[in-house]
Amino acid sequence: MTSRDTGTEQLIKDTAKQLFFAEGKLHATTQEIADAARVNRTLVNYYFRSRDALFDQVxxxxxxxxxxxxxxxxxxxxxxxxxxxxxxxxxxxxxxxxxxxxxxxxxxxxxxxxxxxxxxxxxxxxxxxxxxxxxxxxxxxxxxxxxxxxxxxxxxxxxxxxxxxxxxxxxxxxxxxxxxxxxxxxxxxxxxxxx
CATH class of the missing domain: 1.10.357.10 (Tetracycline Repressor, domain 2)
Structure with a gap:
């Protein structure tokens, strides 16, 4: 069984939170979130399945x-x-x-x-x-x-x-x-x- 890197998962959520709440980028894309977090977009999809799932969690x-x-x-x-x-x-x-x-x-x-x-x-x-x-x-x-x-x-x-x-x-x-x-x-x- 593989273990999840909760540090990366939290980084992605914190980055999304920064983009959405501090910068007002309510429509930031998965790629924009990945770029701001300095991670591969695939990781965003791995942890959250979709932008909407990340959006809902945040x-x-x-x-x-x-x-x-x-x-x-x-x-x-x-x-x-x-x-x-x-x-x-x-x-x-x-x-x-x-x-x-x-x-x-x-x-x-x-x-x-x-x-x-x-x-x-x-x-x-x-x-x-x-x-x-x-x-x-x-x-x-x-x-x-x-x-x-x-x-x-x-x-x-x-x-x-x-x-x-x-x-x-x-x-x-x-x-x-x-x-x-x-x-x-x-x-x-x-x-x-x-x-």
Whole structure:
């Protein structure tokens, strides 16, 4: 029985992730992935059978990583203000590292008509919405439907990432300058939520 070189397999996945999420090359071909990984295209096919299989695996891992990252913050026992501040920081840090990941995940969810509405996920979201409602009842944040609060929070974080190429052109900024602007945005978002 032959053993698989998991180092090469991981290199191919990491390279695909870099191309898809960091560089925005959502339609990178198997050959482009192989060239970037400096491996033979045959190896990509050996480990993943096809570009679509690699694409699906990277998508699933990206979705799981994003959900896991958010869950870790949301399920923590820290006070609500600190939890939101931490969420903003973690989300934007990861999003700046992989600016196209959210676009990739959403595109794939729409393409495959995959909405991960598992019961456990709904329960986690409901727990957070209840926490938001308690904070509103205490007067700590503006009263609104907790779903609007959550959508507003994620919109404030994600929209500048989704529109980054356009914003860089409009503002005449390079990647480094735009990342500095996003770093400033962390505090701004927090101050919008907690004036």
């Amino acid at each position: 998508f699933n891992e990206a979705q799981e990583a994003l959900v896991s990252m958010i869950d870790e913050v949301m399920e923590s026992d820290m006070p609500f203000r600190q939890k939101i501040e931490n969420l903003i920081s973690v989300f934007l840090k990861e999003a700046m590292r992989y600016p196209y990941r959210e676009i990739f995940v959403i595109t794939e969810m729409n393409r495959n008509d995959v909405i991960n509405a598992k019961k456990a996920r709904a329960e986690k979201v409901n727990t957070f919405l209840e926490e938001v409602q308690r904070e509103m009842d205490k007067g700590n944040i503006k009263r609104m439907n907790p779903r609007h609060f959550t959508m507003n929070l994620f919109s404030l974080m994600a929209y500048p990432l989704v529109t980054a190429p356009l914003n860089k052109i409009l503002f005449g900024m390079n990647d480094e300058e735009y990342n500095a602007l996003l770093e400033e945005r962390k505090q701004l978002i927090f101050e919008i939520i907690f004036p």
